[in-house]
Each structure stands twice: as structure tokens, then as C-alpha cells.
Amino acid sequence: MALSNSQYAKIMRDYEERQNATRLLHDERLNEIILKIPEYKILEDEAIEASMKYARSALLNSKEENSVDSPEELRAKIDLIAKQKTLLLEKNGYxxxxxxxxxxxxxxxxxxxxxxxxxxxxxxxxVDLLYSQSNIKEVLKQENFKNFSMDLFSKDDIDPVSNFSSYELMSEALRKAKEFVRKFPHSHENLFFSGKAGLGKTFLSHCIADELLKRGFTVLYLSAPELFDILRNEMISKKGDDQHSTELGRYVITCDLLIIDDLGSEPTTEFTVSELNTCINERLLGGHSTIISSNLDPSQIRDYYGERNFSRIAGLYTFCRFYGTDIRLLKKYTAV
Ligand SMILES: [Zn+2]
Structure with a gap:
């Protein structure tokens, strides 16, 4: 699954549209300002004239015959006009x-x-185009740190394994998630979210994805079956005529953050065990962070994915345990 010419053209078209929209907005605003503040037009014309003279003098690398200004003087004049324009806008309430x-x-x-x-x-x-993540953008509008509520987690529901309440475990997971975001990407940290379905693991990974996407990092969000499908296609295409990695296969290894949701939900085979190991190792070597969420606890990771995967995850991932009542059910009941 490589980026085809038409897909590339589509992305470039989107950029063109964005540039056009920016230009249009600028032109509309400029017309509005010139109408309201006629002096602005005088400064604008002076700026254009000075810029043209500057460009000419820089090109000729000397004073023009008719010009009394050196390139340095023209540069200073351009800067001064820019400041005057800003002041004029501010004076008029813009x-x-x-x-x-x-x-x-x-x-x-x-x-x-x-x-x-x-x-x-x-x-x-x-990433968005190759892997239709169109709906994740919608999901992130709802599932982000701003909308995260601790009210859904009980202080009385005690986890028999850790002896902490559902509320305490979630507070700790939330703290670690926020710290992960704060130190990203310099800490090269990895997270492992472990607990039953419906306890907020996916919600918390969405919160992290939302923050990092806003900061301009590349984030790939995949369920475990989706991840292994991509890796399987990658293996097939490498065996064929095309020896190169697919675009998506490359991003699985090189994106700034890979989130593997629901590890263990796919049928485990020799292939998934060895591919998980390769994926985890290559990302560690590249210094790229990974978040894994799973219904399995660490000892089950050893049973399902073998000793090598277990030792990587146990040694190099920050562990967050989730415990409690399915918050999706809880939300449903409280909404009634
Ligand atoms: Zn950019």
C-alpha cells in the first residue's frame, strides 16, 4: 500500500486550497482595512515601492543611479513602515x-x-489518507483531556491485586499520561495500559493522541488486528517484486507515536509474536514511543507473546493498571 500518484496529488491539492483560502482571507482583510483606514493604503504603497527598490539594489549590489538610499537604508525603511502599519492597525482597534x-x-x-x-x-x-482515520479526528473532539472526568471512577471499588481503588488507579494513570505528553518526545517513554474493556484505556490513549497531534507530531492509532494486517501486507510486498517498504509499513516503525489498541484481541500466531517483537524493537532502536493497551496483564503477555516480548515490555514500558466497572455501562446508566 504505497502512496499512489493520485493520492499524492490529492494531498497537494489540499495544500493548494489552503494557500488559496489564506490568500483570499488576506485580500478580504486588506480591502476592509483600506476602506476603513485610508492612511494604511499610503503606507502599503510606500512599502511596495521600498521593497521593489530594495530588490533592485540588492540585485545590482550597488546604489541605483537615481536612488539616494543604500540597500541598508532601504531595509531600515521597510522595517519602519512595517512597524507603522502595525501601530496604525492597533490604533484603530485591530x-x-x-x-x-x-x-x-x-x-x-x-x-x-x-x-x-x-x-x-x-x-x-x-497517515490519514493511507489509513482511513477520518473518524479518529471526530472521536478526539470528544475524547481529550479537557473532557476527561474522574467522577466515573469509584473510590470504594478496591482492586484485590493492587489494593488501590478504581479512582486511585485512574488518577495515577492520568498523571502518567500527562507526564508522558509533557516530556514527549525527549523521554522516549513507552506506556502499557492493562485492564478489562471499558475502563478508560482507549479514552486515555485518545487524550494523548489529541495533545500530540495538536503539537504537530505524527500519531498512528491502530487496533492490534489492524497492525498485524499491515505487517502481513508489508511482508507480502517485500517478498514480491517490490522490495521497498510500503508507506504505511514505514510509518508503523517511524511515526512519532504508535498506539496499539487492544493487544491480545487478535488470534496469536507465530507470525504475530515475531512481528510484535520486531515492531517493538525497531521502534525502541529509533527512539520512537509506543503505547500498548491490552486486556491482558503482564503475566499473560508472557503466555501469549513469549519471553522476549514480555521482557521488553516489562523492562522498557511504564505500566498503568486499570480496574473497576465498565464506564461505558456506567455512563449509560447515569444518562438514564
Ligand atoms: Zn506543515
Whole structure:
């Protein structure tokens, strides 16, 4: 599953549309300002004239015959006009940056590239396109730290294994999740969420994904069966004529954060055991963080995925235990 020409063209078209929208917004705002503040037009014309003179003098690398200003003087004049324009906007009740372009991604100014390198927003666009994560964006509008409520976790429901209440375990998991986000990506930390279904493991991974996507990192969110499907396709395409990794196969290993949801829900085979090991190891070697959530507890990880996977996870993942009543049921009852 590589990025086809038409998929590439689609991403580039999206960037073009974004650039057009930015230009349109700027033009609309400029017209509005010129109508309301006629002096602004005078400054704008002066700025254009000075910029053209500057460009010409820089090109000729000398004073123009008719020009009295050196390139340095022209540069200073351009800067002064820019300041005067900002002050004029502010004096008239507008934000000083009202006419600065509003980019969706300021890092690449909505071009998709920084130099010759694809910008992080381009990489995420590929991830989104290759793997239809369209609905995760919708999910993240609901499932984020802002909407996280500790009220659903009981202080009286005590976990017989750890002796902590459901509330205490969740507070601790929440603290670790926030710390993970705060230190990302420098700590190269990995998390393992263990507990039955419906206790908030997926919600908490969504909270983390939401924060990191907002900060411009590439996040790939996959259920365990989806992950192994991709790795299986990857193996097939490598055996065939095409010796290269698929785009998605590459991102499984190189994206900033990989979230594997519900490990253990897929049928475990020799293939899944060895591929999980490769995936975990390669991501560790690359310094990329991984979050695994699973209904299995660590001892079951040893049974299902063998000693090597177990020792990696036990040694290099921060463990969070979840315990309590299915919050999806609880929400349903409290909503009635
Ligand atoms: Zn960008």
C-alpha cells in the first residue's frame, strides 16, 4: 500500500486550497482595512515601492543611479513602515497581526515541505489518507483531556491485586499520561495500559493522541488486528517484486507515536509474536514511543507473546493498571 500518484496529488491539492483560502482571507482583510483606514493604503504603497527598490539594489549590489538610499537604508525603511502599519492597525482597534497570513501549519506555511523534507503535517496527511482515520479526528473532539472526568471512577471499588481503588488507579494513570505528553518526545517513554474493556484505556490513549497531534507530531492509532494486517501486507510486498517498504509499513516503525489498541484481541500466531517483537524493537532502536493497551496483564503477555516480548515490555514500558466497572455501562446508566 504505497502512496499512489493520485493520492499524492490529492494531498497537494489540499495544500493548494489552503494557500488559496489564506490568500483570499488576506485580500478580504486588506480591502476592509483600506476602506476603513485610508492612511494604511499610503503606507502599503510606500512599502511596495521600498521593497521593489530594495530588490533592485540588492540585485545590482550597488546604489541605483537615481536612488539616494543604500540597500541598508532601504531595509531600515521597510522595517519602519512595517512597524507603522502595525501601530496604525492597533490604533484603530485591530490586532497588530491582522494582515499576517493565517496558516494551518505555520511550520511549512501550508506548502507541505520544509526545504526538501516533507513537513510533519504532510506525514500525518499520508497517515490519514493511507489509513482511513477520518473518524479518529471526530472521536478526539470528544475524547481529550479537557473532557476527561474522574467522577466515573469509584473510590470504594478496591482492586484485590493492587489494593488501590478504581479512582486511585485512574488518577495515577492520568498523571502518567500527562507526564508522558509533557516530556514527549525527549523521554522516549513507552506506556502499557492493562485492564478489562471499558475502563478508560482507549479514552486515555485518545487524550494523548489529541495533545500530540495538536503539537504537530505524527500519531498512528491502530487496533492490534489492524497492525498485524499491515505487517502481513508489508511482508507480502517485500517478498514480491517490490522490495521497498510500503508507506504505511514505514510509518508503523517511524511515526512519532504508535498506539496499539487492544493487544491480545487478535488470534496469536507465530507470525504475530515475531512481528510484535520486531515492531517493538525497531521502534525502541529509533527512539520512537509506543503505547500498548491490552486486556491482558503482564503475566499473560508472557503466555501469549513469549519471553522476549514480555521482557521488553516489562523492562522498557511504564505500566498503568486499570480496574473497576465498565464506564461505558456506567455512563449509560447515569444518562438514564
Ligand atoms: Zn506543515
Amino acid at each position: 490586532p497588530g497581526d491582522y494582515l499576517k497570513p493565517v496558516y494551518t501549519c505555520p511550520d511549512c506555511r501550508d506548502t507541505g515541505y520544509i526545504g526538501n523534507e516533507k513537513c510533519h503535517c504532510f506525514k500525518q496527511a499520508i
